Amino acid sequence: xxxxxxxxxxKIRVGNGKCPAGHSLMTDKVLFDGQRAIVVKVKNKGxxxxxxxxxxxxxxxxxxxxxxxHGDVIEVFCPECGVxxxxxxxxxxxxxxxxxxxxxxxxxxxxxxxxxxHRHSLKIVDVDEQLGRMYVDETKVQx
Ligand SMILES: [Zn+2]
Ligand SMILES: [Zn+2]
Numbered sequence: 001x002x003x004x005x006x007x008x009x010x011k012i013r014v015g016n017g018k019c020p021a022g023h024s025l026m027t028d029k030v031l032f033d034g035q036r037a038i039v040v041k042v043k044n045k046g047x048x049x050x051x052x053x054x055x056x057x058x059x060x061x062x063x064x065x066x067x068x069x070h071g072d073v074i075e076v077f078c079p080e081c082g083v084x085x086x087x088x089x090x091x092x093x094x095x096x097x098x099x100x101x102x103x104x105x106x107x108x109x110x111x112x113x114x115x116x117x118h119r120h121s122l123k124i125v126d127v128d129e130q131l132g133r134m135y136v137d138e139t140k141v142q143x
Contacts, residue, residue, distance in 0.1 A: 009059070012056065013055050013057070014057065017055070018101070018103075019080065019081065019085060019102065020078075020083055020085070021078065021081050023080035023081055026039070026055075032052075032056065032059070037063070038053040038055050039051070039052055040053065040078070040079060041077040042077070043074065043077070044066060044068060047066065051064040057122055060120075071116060073115075076099040085100060086099050087099060089110060091112035091114065091119045094117050098110045098112055098119070107123050108122075109121075109122050110122075
């Protein structure tokens with residue numbers, strides 16, 4: 001599995017994220033830098049709400065109605081079918097289960113569900129093909 005460096009942060013965009021059951025998690029109701037957000041359902045302290053995530057890898061912006069405190073650990077679900085997006089891999093910093101957004105062809109973007117933890121990783125099965133599709137050239141981003 002290749003290690004991605006900080007150079008790629010903010011340049012790779014999840015354009016087609018899905019839940020494990022195959023529902024699209026992309027929405028055009030909320031945009032980040034003109035790009036469709038990833039939408040998930042989150043639960044925190046007994047409340048649930050929709051949360052919109054910046055689709056660019058390595059960016060930790062989110063929008064939503066729910067307010068979080070540093071250190072909150074959220075549960076993340078598909079808004080369509082309610083399946084949990086938690087995975088077996090744990091965040092090495094927090095020792096809790098990460099959640100993942102599935103990519104086409106078997107890769108996934110993983111993130112730590114603890115607010116304030118910026119652990120994020122990218123697993124790609126077919127690296128050349130996927131990176132070719134996901135890599136956003138900077139001229140496009142600035143449109
Ligand atoms: Zn689903
Ligand atoms: Zn963490």
